[in-house]
Every structure is written in C-alpha cells, then in structure tokens.
Amino acid sequence: MNILDGGEGGGQLVRTALALSAVTGEPFRMRHVRRARANPGLQAQHCAAIEAVAAVCNAETGGVEVGSESFTFEPNEDIDEDADPADQGVLGGSVSVEVGTAGSVPLVFDALLPVAVALDESFTARLEGGTDAKWAPPFDYFRRVKLPVLQEHGLDADVTLNRRGFYPRGGGKATLTVEPSTLDAFDVTERGERESLTAYSVAEESESEDDVAERQAEPAPDAADVETEYVEADCSGSALVLAAEYEHSTAGFAELGEMGVEPETVGENAVERFEAFEDGDAAVDEYLADQLLPFVALAGGEVRAPEVTSHVETCIDLLAEFGYDVTVEDEGDTVLLSA
Ligand SMILES: Nc1ncnc2c1ncn2[C@@H]1O[C@H](COP(=O)(O)OP(=O)(O)OP(=O)(O)O)[C@@H](O)[C@H]1O
Incomplete structure (x- = not known):
C-alpha cells in the first residue's frame, strides 16, 4: 500500500491520490490530511470525492469521516496490476453524492475526471452541493475553461447544470458523464491568437x-x-x-x-x-496549471504556466509517489511543466 503524506497540501492532494489510485489500481493510505489547514482533516467535500471515486472503481475505504486525518482507499481488487493502466478494468456505472451545503461540486468532478483513462464503461455522477463555492473553480470555469481544454485532448466527458448552488446554502445540482477516453499528449506551450x-x-x-x-x-x-x-x-x-x-x-x-x-x-x-x-507568455492560467497536472502525468507532454504555485508543487510530489514524474523548468516569467 502506498503511504502518502497529505500534510503539505490541501484537498487537492486527496483528489489527485483518489484519481491516480483508481487509474493505477494501487491502494493508498493518506496520513496528515490537510494538516496545515485551519480545519485539518477531511471535510465534507473531500468525503464526497472519496465516496464518488470509490463508487466508480469499487473501492473499499476506511477512516472516511469529517475531521479524519488518515484514511485508506483500496480500489477494486479484481484489477490486474500487470495490465496496462488503460486496460485495468476500472468499472463505470452511476453514483449520486451529496457534497453537503456549499461543498464544491466542481472539485468532486475534478477527482473523477482522470479516471476516464481507465474506464471500461461510462459513468455518471450526480452531485448536489455548491456549484459556485469559495476557494474552488466556479461552475462556469469548470464548464467553459477546464472541460474544453481536456476535451481538446481526448477526454470524452460532458457536464449538465441542473441548478446553481451558492455559498453558504449550496443546494446546486450538476451531472457529469464520462466515457472511456484515450488522452492525447499535451502540447500547450503557446496560447496563440x-x-x-x-x-x-x-x-x-x-x-x-x-x-x-x-x-x-x-x-x-x-x-x-x-x-x-x-x-x-x-x-x-x-x-x-x-x-x-x-x-x-x-x-x-x-x-x-x-x-x-x-x-x-x-x-x-x-x-x-x-x-x-x-x-505574460503562459498558455494556461495559474489554476488550470495545477488542475491539468494529473492529466499531463497520464498523457505526457508540456504545458507552459505562469508560475509554480504551492498547489503545483505539492501535486507534483504526490504524482511522483504513484510513479509519474513531472518536471518543472523555470523560464523566468513562466514555467514549463513536462512529463
Ligand atoms: N478562482 C479559481 N478559479 C479556478 N480554480 C480555482 C480557483 N480557486 C481555486 N481553484 C482551484 O481549486 C482547487 C483548490 O484546491 P485546495 O486543495 O486548495 O482545495 P480544497 O479541497 O478546498 O482544500 P483545502 O481547504 O485544503 O485548501 C485548486 O485545484 C485550484 O486550482
């Protein structure tokens, strides 16, 4: 079992670990979850992400509750670990999860999207919570910015907004459908006109x-x-x-x-x-840079970002724990992320 330290980052490390575990079939325990945050441990939004990814890949989980600083995630034991990740038979299906009040729906979608590369069949995730929540990508960022970039690179996914949910009450509803996908390598180094x-x-x-x-x-x-x-x-x-x-x-x-x-x-x-x-000369904005990292790790290629944020740094460390090397080249006013 991969023993991961979540202490240097936030929920993004939880989401990335879930996605990579589902794709590779490698179980993990994460300790020190969000240790440096004012409210350490798993929050409702992170528990919802664990529940959603677990449903898609039939994972067994342990220690998943709000406030927990350590949890385990063991994807489907039927997965053939010697097989190519794309053939490892992660299942699909459908899942409905309440993210809770204004917990971010797009962030739970973020945990699910990379699983596309290992799916056998499509899955549908119906989520309820905050579509436009603090410290997270608002829904139109997910729908109009992130998804188009990923679709351009082979991700077969679509999202429907059923109802908006704002902070603090939430109550928003959105549905994500993801088909088995083969990603193209990223060559996002010049944005062009x-x-x-x-x-x-x-x-x-x-x-x-x-x-x-x-x-x-x-x-x-x-x-x-x-x-x-x-x-x-x-x-x-x-x-x-x-x-x-x-x-x-x-x-x-x-x-x-x-x-x-x-x-x-x-x-x-x-x-x-x-x-x-x-x-500047970056091809993606600073937030998309950290959100694209798991896809760049899986598909290979290069992305030019404005800077190395703490999210980029900690995500790269976590990807390395799953055997994916992403390198950072400092170009002065921009950075080149390559895998
Ligand atoms: N204004 C924004 N536009 C686009 N994306 C955003 C924006 N603000 C935050 N994000 C994205 O939201 C994610 C937040 O990750 P982070 O780990 O900080 O969140 P979290 O799960 O809420 O946990 P924590 O409370 O531990 O920080 C990052 O991937 C970041 O790129």
Missing part, C-alpha cells in the same frame, strides 16, 4: 433588482461578449468567469460575488487577472 473573450456573469434572481450580473460584467473589455443570467437558488450569490479562448488554449479568470463587495469590483478583479495573463 485570442479567438474569443466571454464574460459569463450569473446571479441569484433576487439580485436582478440591483443589476448584479450586468454590473459584474461591466468592467469586461469591449472585445468581450457578455452573457448574463439570473437563476433560482437556495440563497443569494453571484459569480463571474471571464473565459479567453486562444488558438491553442483556453484560460479563465473567475471571481465570486461577496457581501460588501461591489459587483463592479468583482468584474475589475477578473479583468486585472486577465490583463496580467495577456501581458
């Missing part, structure tokens, strides 16, 4: 009185197409994702509305990050 820029601005319906969705999108550059939407949800909330599609890549700049923060400020923050990105 920008082909489109879209501001996806969403707010809960009561916020239409204050034109929140329009005001969030107002600072977007003139070149941007603007899509505003008001939705039914269990509590008020709003999100803005500025998605920039380039010839060879897509980058996203996502911000959530917050009490006491003017909607225009939400938009300005996203625009500031977009402009800084366009001033």
Whole structure:
C-alpha cells in the first residue's frame, strides 16, 4: 500500500491520490490530511470525492469521516496490476453524492475526471452541493475553461447544470458523464491568437433588482461578449468567469460575488487577472496549471504556466509517489511543466 503524506497540501492532494489510485489500481493510505489547514482533516467535500471515486472503481475505504486525518482507499481488487493502466478494468456505472451545503461540486468532478483513462464503461455522477463555492473553480470555469481544454485532448466527458448552488446554502445540482477516453499528449506551450473573450456573469434572481450580473460584467473589455443570467437558488450569490479562448488554449479568470463587495469590483478583479495573463507568455492560467497536472502525468507532454504555485508543487510530489514524474523548468516569467 502506498503511504502518502497529505500534510503539505490541501484537498487537492486527496483528489489527485483518489484519481491516480483508481487509474493505477494501487491502494493508498493518506496520513496528515490537510494538516496545515485551519480545519485539518477531511471535510465534507473531500468525503464526497472519496465516496464518488470509490463508487466508480469499487473501492473499499476506511477512516472516511469529517475531521479524519488518515484514511485508506483500496480500489477494486479484481484489477490486474500487470495490465496496462488503460486496460485495468476500472468499472463505470452511476453514483449520486451529496457534497453537503456549499461543498464544491466542481472539485468532486475534478477527482473523477482522470479516471476516464481507465474506464471500461461510462459513468455518471450526480452531485448536489455548491456549484459556485469559495476557494474552488466556479461552475462556469469548470464548464467553459477546464472541460474544453481536456476535451481538446481526448477526454470524452460532458457536464449538465441542473441548478446553481451558492455559498453558504449550496443546494446546486450538476451531472457529469464520462466515457472511456484515450488522452492525447499535451502540447500547450503557446496560447496563440485570442479567438474569443466571454464574460459569463450569473446571479441569484433576487439580485436582478440591483443589476448584479450586468454590473459584474461591466468592467469586461469591449472585445468581450457578455452573457448574463439570473437563476433560482437556495440563497443569494453571484459569480463571474471571464473565459479567453486562444488558438491553442483556453484560460479563465473567475471571481465570486461577496457581501460588501461591489459587483463592479468583482468584474475589475477578473479583468486585472486577465490583463496580467495577456501581458505574460503562459498558455494556461495559474489554476488550470495545477488542475491539468494529473492529466499531463497520464498523457505526457508540456504545458507552459505562469508560475509554480504551492498547489503545483505539492501535486507534483504526490504524482511522483504513484510513479509519474513531472518536471518543472523555470523560464523566468513562466514555467514549463513536462512529463
Ligand atoms: N478562482 C479559481 N478559479 C479556478 N480554480 C480555482 C480557483 N480557486 C481555486 N481553484 C482551484 O481549486 C482547487 C483548490 O484546491 P485546495 O486543495 O486548495 O482545495 P480544497 O479541497 O478546498 O482544500 P483545502 O481547504 O485544503 O485548501 C485548486 O485545484 C485550484 O486550482
């Protein structure tokens, strides 16, 4: 059993370990889960990710409860460890999981997506929780930025939003369907010319009185197409994702509305990050960089990112524990991640 130390990072290490364990068939124990966080141990969102990935690969789990700092995950014992990972017979099927209040639905999807390379048959995951939650990719980032980049590289997956769920009540619903997939190696080193820029601005319906969705999108550059939407949800909330599609890549700049923060400020923050990105030479934004790492490890290739964030660093260490080497080349203003 692979003994992993989760102490240097956050939930991302839990999600990456689950995905890699499902793909390789290698069981693991993770200790010191989120040790340095203010609320150490597994949180509801992480327990939901464990439950979802376990359902897809028939894993046995131990120690999975909120607050637990150590847990085990043993994927289907029927897996033939000598076989190629793509032929190891991870099952598919369907699973419904409540992530709980505003626990992030896209983050649980993140744990499930890499399993695509080892599936026998498709799986469907129906999740309930926060679609647009703090410290996580908002739903439109997942749908408009991350998924398109992965689909471009062979991932056969689709997502449907059934209901938005904002912080703190959650209550959002989304369905992810993933088919067995063969990934192409990544060559995301130059982003190329920008082909489109879209501001996806969403707010809960009561916020239409204050034109929140329009005001969030107002600072977007003139070149941007603007899509505003008001939705039914269990509590008020709003999100803005500025998605920039380039010839060879897509980058996203996502911000959530917050009490006491003017909607225009939400938009300005996203625009500031977009402009800084366009001033540099990276092909993906800093968040996509850490989220792509498991796929780069599995498929090989290169991705040019703005910097080595702590998420990138700790994820690379974890991938090495499963035998996947990702190297980082410091290029000055950018970094090249290769496998
Ligand atoms: N604004 C954002 N846009 C896109 N992705 C984001 C954004 N904010 C955070 N993320 C992504 O969300 C993930 C957060 O991972 P992290 O390990 O910090 O989260 P967690 O599971 O909530 O656990 P923890 O509470 O331990 O931090 C990262 O993959 C990061 O790229």
